Amino acid sequence: METDRQVKLRIDNLLLSFGGVKALFEVSMDIRDNEILAIIGPNGAGKTALLNCINGFYKPQEGEIYYDGQKITRMRPDKLAKLGIARTFQNIELYAGLSTQDNIMAARHVLMKQNFITGALYLGWSLQEEIKHRRTVEEIIDFLEIAPMRKKVVGVLPYGMQKRVELGRALALEPKVLLLDEPMAGMNLEEKEDIARFIIDIFEGQGATYPDTPVLRDGIRCIILVEHDMGVVMDIADRIVVLDFGRKIAEGTPAEIKANPEVISAYLGKEK
Amino acid sequence: MGLRTGTFHENYAQDMAIFHSGLQWGIAVAFIIFLFACPLFFSDRILTILTTMGIAVISVHGLNILTGYCGQISIGHAGFMAVGGYTSAILCAKLGWPFWVALPCGALAAGIAGLFFGLPSLKIKGFYLIMATIAAQFIIIWTIIQLRSITGGADGLSVPKPAIGSIILSSKTNYFYLVMVFTCLATLLAKNIVRTRAGRAFIAIRDNDLAAEVMGVSLWSYKLQAFFIGCVYAGVAGSLLIHYFSFASTDQFPFMDSVWYLGMLIVGGMGSTTGAIFGAVALKLLDELVTMVGPILSAAVAPQAAASLALISHGLIIIIFLIFEPRGLHHRWEIIKAYFRLWPFSHQEIE
Numbered sequence: 001m002e003t004d005r006q007v008k009l010r011i012d013n014l015l016l017s018f019g020g021v022k023a024l025f026e027v028s029m030d031i032r033d034n035e036i037l038a039i040i041g042p043n044g045a046g047k048t049a050l051l052n053c054i055n056g057f058y059k060p061q062e063g064e065i066y067y068d069g070q071k072i073t074r075m076r077p078d079k080l081a082k083l084g085i086a087r088t089f090q091n092i093e094l095y096a097g098l099s100t101q102d103n104i105m106a107a108r109h110v111l112m113k114q115n116f117i118t119g120a121l122y123l124g125w126s127l128q129e130e131i132k133h134r135r136t137v138e139e140i141i142d143f144l145e146i147a148p149m150r151k152k153v154v155g156v157l158p159y160g161m162q163k164r165v166e167l168g169r170a171l172a173l174e175p176k177v178l179l180l181d182e183p184m185a186g187m188n189l190e191e192k193e194d195i196a197r198f199i200i201d202i203f204e205g206q207g208a209t210y211p212d213t214p215v216l217r218d219g220i221r222c223i224i225l226v227e228h229d230m231g232v233v234m235d236i237a238d239r240i241v242v243l244d245f246g247r248k249i250a251e252g253t254p255a256e257i258k259a260n261p262e263v264i265s266a267y268l269g270k271e272k
Numbered sequence: 273m274g275l276r277t278g279t280f281h282e283n284y285a286q287d288m289a290i291f292h293s294g295l296q297w298g299i300a301v302a303f304i305i306f307l308f309a310c311p312l313f314f315s316d317r318i319l320t321i322l323t324t325m326g327i328a329v330i331s332v333h334g335l336n337i338l339t340g341y342c343g344q345i346s347i348g349h350a351g352f353m354a355v356g357g358y359t360s361a362i363l364c365a366k367l368g369w370p371f372w373v374a375l376p377c378g379a380l381a382a383g384i385a386g387l388f389f390g391l392p393s394l395k396i397k398g399f400y401l402i403m404a405t406i407a408a409q410f411i412i413i414w415t416i417i418q419l420r421s422i423t424g425g426a427d428g429l430s431v432p433k434p435a436i437g438s439i440i441l442s443s444k445t446n447y448f449y450l451v452m453v454f455t456c457l458a459t460l461l462a463k464n465i466v467r468t469r470a471g472r473a474f475i476a477i478r479d480n481d482l483a484a485e486v487m488g489v490s491l492w493s494y495k496l497q498a499f500f501i502g503c504v505y506a507g508v509a510g511s512l513l514i515h516y517f518s519f520a521s522t523d524q525f526p527f528m529d530s531v532w533y534l535g536m537l538i539v540g541g542m543g544s545t546t547g548a549i550f551g552a553v554a555l556k557l558l559d560e561l562v563t564m565v566g567p568i569l570s571a572a573v574a575p576q577a578a579a580s581l582a583l584i585s586h587g588l589i590i591i592i593f594l595i596f597e598p599r600g601l602h603h604r605w606e607i608i609k610a611y612f613r614l615w616p617f618s619h620q621e622i623e
Contacts, residue, residue: 055486081488093486095479097543098472106472110488116497119468120461127285130468134284173487 005032008222009054009177014063016049016246023049024060025246031177036203036223038237040230040257042266045243047226048090051179054224055087056080067177082110086175088166090182090226096155100165103154104140107172108133139213140168143206144198160191167198174215177222178202184229196232199223234258242266276613290463307452311445319444321560323516326448326455327509328552332536333462333545334505339534340542341466342498343478344393345402349506349533351409352389354525356382356507357514358416358423361431364515366422371434371441371515379507385412386503393495397481409530413522428521431514441515451512458505463545465501474498475543528583535590541600550601558585 009031016024024046031037039047052058054065056077065073072080086107095103112133118126141147144164149157154165163183170178180199184192205219227233233240234254242250242257244266250257257263276295281287291297311319335349360378363369369377389408393401416423423429434441434450441447465471473494476484485491514520532555540551562582570578593600 057482057486076490077485078488078490081486087486089483093480093483095476095483097479098475102472102475106476106484106489107487109469109473109476112469114469116465116468116470116501119470120465122464122468126468130288131284134288138284169487 005034007031008033008068009224010066011050011054012064012066014050014053014060014065016046016053016058016060022246024053027063027243027246027248029241029248029251031222031224034221035238036199036225036236038225038227038233038240039243040227040233040240041243044245046246047243048181049246050243051087051181051224051226054080054179055085078110081173081175084174084176085179086170086173086177087179088163088170088181088183090185092159092162092166094154094162094166094169097153099151099153100146100149100157100168101137101141101151103165104137104168104172105133107169108137110173136213137172139210139216140171143171143201143210143216144168160187163187163195164198167195171202171215171220175220177224178220179224179226181226182228183225184227184232192229192232196236199225200236288467290467304456307456308449311448316444319448321556323444323448323451324513325553325556326451327512327516328533328536328556329455329549330458330512331506331509332533332540332548332552333458334502334509335533335537336542336545336548337462337465337471337474337505338498338502340537340544340548341471341478342474342495342502343397344390344495344498345398345534346405346408346499346502347402347530347534348389348405348408348412349502350525350527350529351412352382352386352503352506353510353513353529354412354416354522355385355503355510357510357525358429358520359507360511361429361514361520362422364434365429365431365520370436372436375508375511375515378511379504382507382510383500383504386499386506387496390496390499390503393499394492406527406530409527413525413527416522424520426522428519428523431518431520433518434515447516451516454508454512458508459545459549462505462548466545470494470497478543532586535586537600538590538598539593539600541602544600544602546605547600547602550605554601555586555589558589561585 007030011027011029011031014024014027015022027046027050039050041047049058053060056075056079059074063073064071067083067085072083095106098106112129114126114129141150144167146161146164146168149161149165154162157165167180167183183199184195187195202216202220203223206216210216225233225237237254240252240254240257241248242260242263249262249266250260252260276293279293281292286292291300310322314322331349331353335346339345356378359381360374363374363377364371389405392404396404417425419425439446441450466474473484473489476487476489477491477494481491510525513524517524536551536555537548538551539554540549541547559582562585566578566581569581597603
């Protein structure tokens with residue numbers, strides 16, 4: 001079991017502080033291939049801060065992050081995107097003025113080669129490249145069942161749909177590691193079930209259904225999920241890391257976490 | 273936006289095309305033929321208006337890419353036009369270079385100036401960037417005036433009539449054709465830039481720069497690219513303007529022009545290639561209206577009234593658009609098109 005789970009992302013002794021506030025303190029963990037890792041914890045525990053460190057928004061004062069053995073701490077976010085780390089945001093961060101289709105197309109940026117000169121001429125291979133990537137975008141739209149909103153400006157879409165478009169945009173990067181920051185926040189049960197299904201489908205890969213789109217065909221074999229809904233987390237995560245006040249207080253399988261007294265006290269308070 | 277009844281897309285190339293039907297192609301071709309037939313039935317005065325309009329359109333296309341698409345507000349556009357115009361004028365007048373070589377050199381010089389003055393955009397945005405670009409305008413004009421030996425300073429610089437090969441573009445008609453070719457070309461290239469990879473990156477930066485960076489857009493590279501493209505357009509426009517008058521003077525690039533170019537963008541609709549055309553044409557028409565109404569007004573009311581009429585009317589139009597149609601004429605145009613798409617059985621959701 002352990003042999004096919006190589007370490008994909010290693011977080012080593014991270015310290016992140018804002019002035020006197022330690023957002024993350026001595027946080028270490030391994031995120032392996034072939035797993036969905038959930039990060040949970042009460043509000044303000046440092047979950048989003050950790051994601052922000054991984055994708056380069058925050059520069060931690062101490063500690064290192066390794067991706068496939070390569071040190072990626074303090075790299076620029078756009079370089080990390082090229083390496084294959086994509087994310088969604090807790091609050092929707094779409095390009096509000098673009099349509100669904102163009103939002104996802106915009107994420108193909110790192111996989112496209114044309115520049116503004118070849119784009120301006122819009123001839124030959126520049127056009128072919130647009131068509132090729134448009135095909136992938138359409139497959140992602142099809143997979144996420146957002147075809148009716150294809151040409152709609154995302155600013156006018158309902159919240160749940162915007163979340164889905166954002167997931168699509170992250171998929172379009174064809175990442176190796178997918179960071180999901182509260183993908184189900186503010187959703188009703190039905191919408192949550194949809195997103196949970198998508199996450200599992202993305203993780204497992206769709207094989208022959210989408211033969212031309214590697215990210216859908218093979219799946220993303222390393223997903224980090226920050227989520228508050230315990231039901232979802234316990235069901236779909238392979239392992240769970242619990243943060244509280246910037247520290248890691250527990251790590252283990254869902255069953256282990258459920259039984260961990262420290263986790264229970266962090267969430268519910270100590271018994272008197 | 274829906275499609276006309278009877279128009280179907282069978283592949284992605286059709287779906288991504290600018291013109292979706294034979295009718296649209298027909299209208300576009302007819303318009304271009306009409307444009308190039310203008311000298312046959314219009315007087316020199318109207319050709320002059322159309323020529324300056326064309327130059328404004330080129331310039332506003334550049335500002336549109338920079339401000340409308342990439343969200344980097346610039347109020348120094350006339351300054352960058354001056355860089356392009358003066359470079360091309362000096363190359364022609366002092367070094368005797370041919371016009372068709374000097375113009376691209378001028379455009380490139382403006383682009384490089386844009387790169388330089390775009391550097392602050394890597395650190396600052398919004399209001400502070402506006403201040404930095406205003407500074408660019410004044411620094412450029414000041415530099416031109418100070419470099420008296422090269423630029424002629426405040427006296428200006430005479431430039432020989434442009435020639436392409438053996439054709440000397442001395443008549444209004446000749447020059448009108450030249451400017452219209454450039455305008456059409458500039459429009460097409462601008463449209464293509466904004467609907468491909470670079471354009472999407474610009475919009476990503478405009479709408480959400482943090483998300484854009486996470487999605488792999490290098491902010492510094494694309495902000496500078498936007499400045500470069502925008503200022504190359506300004507350089508072409510500036511060069512065309514100076515050669516049109518055969519005279520280079522800093523008075524041709526006043527600070528207020530930089531403001532009005534932004535105004536054209538607001539009136540036309542930011543972030544739309546058609547909007548840039550609409551805006552430039554609308555405000556230039558307003559200019560002409562003012563020149564017509566001005567003398568009447570000064571005779572009827574007071575001489576001072578005419579002098580400030582241009583400023584007041586421009587300001588008023590921009591305010592009216594900001595309040596009642598912030599998306600500009602372009603949006604109105606889309607509504608009209610949507611209405612006629614299914615006319616007379618219109619039942620169309622308008623976005």
